[in-house]
Amino acid sequence: MTEIDEHGGVATASSADAPTQQLPAVAPDQDPAAGAGSGVAAAGRSGRLVGLQTQDLSAWFGDHKVLERVSLSMAPGEVTALIGPSGCGKSTYLRILNRMHEMVKSAQLAGRVLLDGDDIYAPGRRPADVRARVGMVFQRPNPFPAMSIYDNVVSGLKLAGIKAGRARREELVETSLTQAGLWAEVRNRLRSPGGALSGGQQQRLCIARSLAVEPDVLLMDEPCSALDPTSTRRVEETIADLRGRLTIVIVTHNMQQAARVSQNCAFFLATHDTPGRIVEAGPTRQLFEDPRDERTSDYVNGRFG
Ligand SMILES: Nc1ncnc2c1ncn2[C@@H]1O[C@H](COP(=O)(O)OP(=O)(O)OP(=O)(O)O)[C@@H](O)[C@H]1O
Numbered sequence: 001m002t003e004i005d006e007h008g009g010v011a012t013a014s015s016a017d018a019p020t021q022q023l024p025a026v027a028p029d030q031d032p033a034a035g036a037g038s039g040v041a042a043a044g045r046s047g048r049l050v051g052l053q054t055q056d057l058s059a060w061f062g063d064h065k066v067l068e069r070v071s072l073s074m075a076p077g078e079v080t081a082l083i084g085p086s087g088c089g090k091s092t093y094l095r096i097l098n099r100m101h102e103m104v105k106s107a108q109l110a111g112r113v114l115l116d117g118d119d120i121y122a123p124g125r126r127p128a129d130v131r132a133r134v135g136m137v138f139q140r141p142n143p144f145p146a147m148s149i150y151d152n153v154v155s156g157l158k159l160a161g162i163k164a165g166r167a168r169r170e171e172l173v174e175t176s177l178t179q180a181g182l183w184a185e186v187r188n189r190l191r192s193p194g195g196a197l198s199g200g201q202q203q204r205l206c207i208a209r210s211l212a213v214e215p216d217v218l219l220m221d222e223p224c225s226a227l228d229p230t231s232t233r234r235v236e237e238t239i240a241d242l243r244g245r246l247t248i249v250i251v252t253h254n255m256q257q258a259a260r261v262s263q264n265c266a267f268f269l270a271t272h273d274t275p276g277r278i279v280e281a282g283p284t285r286q287l288f289e290d291p292r293d294e295r296t297s298d299y300v301n302g303r304f305g
Contacts, residue, residue: 042216043211043214043242043245044133044214044215044246045132045133045213045214045216048076049077049216049246049247050115050116050133050216050247051073051074051075051076051247052074052113052217052247052249053072053073053074053113053114054070054071054072054111054112055111055112055113056071056110056111056112057071057093057109057110057111057112057113058109058111058275059089059092059093059096059101059107059108059109060106060108060109061104065275066089066092066270066275066276067089067092067093067096067109067277068274068275068276068277069111069277070089070093070111070276070278071278072266072281074217074249074264075247075263075264077243077245077246078243078264079239079248079249079250079261079262079263079264080247080248080249080250080262080263080264080265080266081250081251081252081257081261081262081264081265081266081284082094082249082250082251082252082265082266082268083253083255083258083265083266083267083299084267084268084269084270084276084299084305085269085270085299085305086305087270088269088270088276089268089270089275089276090268091221091251093268093276094136094219094221094249094251095136097120098120098130098135099130102127115130115133115134115217116216128160132160132161132162132213132215133216133217134215134216134219135156135210135211135213135215135217136210136218136219136221137206137210137218137219137220137221138206138221138223139222139223139225139226140226141203141206141226142206143194143197143205143206144194145193145194145195146193146194146195147193147194148190148191148192148193149177149186149189149190149192149194149197149205150173150191152194152208152209153172153177153208153209154169154172154173154212156176156209156211156212156213157172160213162213172212172214173190173208173212174187175211176211179207179211179238179241180205180207180211181238181241182204182208185201186201186205198231199226199227199231200227200230200231200235201231203223203224203226203227203231203235204238207235207238211242215246216246216247217246217247218247218249219248219249219250220239220248220250221251222252222253223235223250224236224252224257225252225253225254236257236260239261240261243263255288255302258288259288262284263284264281264283264284265281265282265284265287265288266278266280267279267280267281267291267293267296267299267300279296280292280293280296287300288300
């Protein structure tokens with residue numbers, strides 16, 4: 001088991017969780033260009049589309065094991081949706097992908113997380129560097145309410161420790177707000193407080209704040225669950241526009257949303273005495289129209305959860 005100390009350091013792993021079983025994974029041969037829309041450039045700092053992969057990932061809070069050997073490939077430039085009933089470990093899994101899991105004191109994990117083939121938990125890898133490449137948007141929009149729209153976007157850079165001159169900041173603010181689908185609505189009031197925007201606009205502002213850092217991956221934890229249907233649609237349009245620019249992993253309880261926005265899907269399931277595992281993962285269309293596992297069929301058709 002890999003122990004994470006409170007500073008984000010990682011101690012040695014024992015062989016207790018050595019891989020014994022390969023769980024279903026998204027086919028690695030999917031064509032990333034298929035998600036590239038109209039041939040737009042990759043938005044990430046590395047200038048190309050980058051994939052994310054977990055290998056036999058297990059996680060604990062204290063003695064409570066919440067994830068069991070989760071192996072999954074999240075294809076570059078595509079949207080992967082994580083679905084499953086409440087408590088099956090989706091958010092925990094997502095938080096492991098950008099080293100936020102270790103912010104909980106009792107948190108532990110085993111297994112590997114590979115960003116573009118490199119282990120984000122390798123000794124010496126700084127959590128802040130990982131979080132600059134793997135951004136996160138949360139369930140509730142959390143802009144700084146008193147800070148201007150402009151400064152909210154720029155704050156992403158400051159939080160990530162990225163220095164940028166005034167011209168570069170202005171360019172990033174416009175680009176990020178444009179990519180987040182908010183520029184046209186706020187371009188004439190960039191100095192107004194972020195808190196004065198509607199809930200849906202605030203969520204797109206938070207997306208812009210994440211994009212300003214030019215991450216390779218954007219994690220979204222139920223980004224529309226606090227939004228009305230119109231705002232939800234705008235955020236979904238934003239996700240569709242971002243497809244092909246960066247790799248997106250989204251947790252959602254909304255099956256229609258998973259079907260609308262994602263190209264790949266992973267169905268997680270836990271029981272009262274077994275930790276969360278992936279039951280089935282693959283192209284979204286297959287999971288929804290021709291699932292291999294009866295539990296997947298029952299879940300996506302609303303028969304439980
Ligand atoms: N900070 C924490 N400390 C202790 N246990 C936690 C913590 N966060 C989550 N858990 C536990 O881990 C398990 C997985 O929770 P998690 O939030 O990852 O599930 P989820 O599938 O995202 O659920 P939901 O869909 O309701 O958000 C649950 O049993 C939960 O109680």
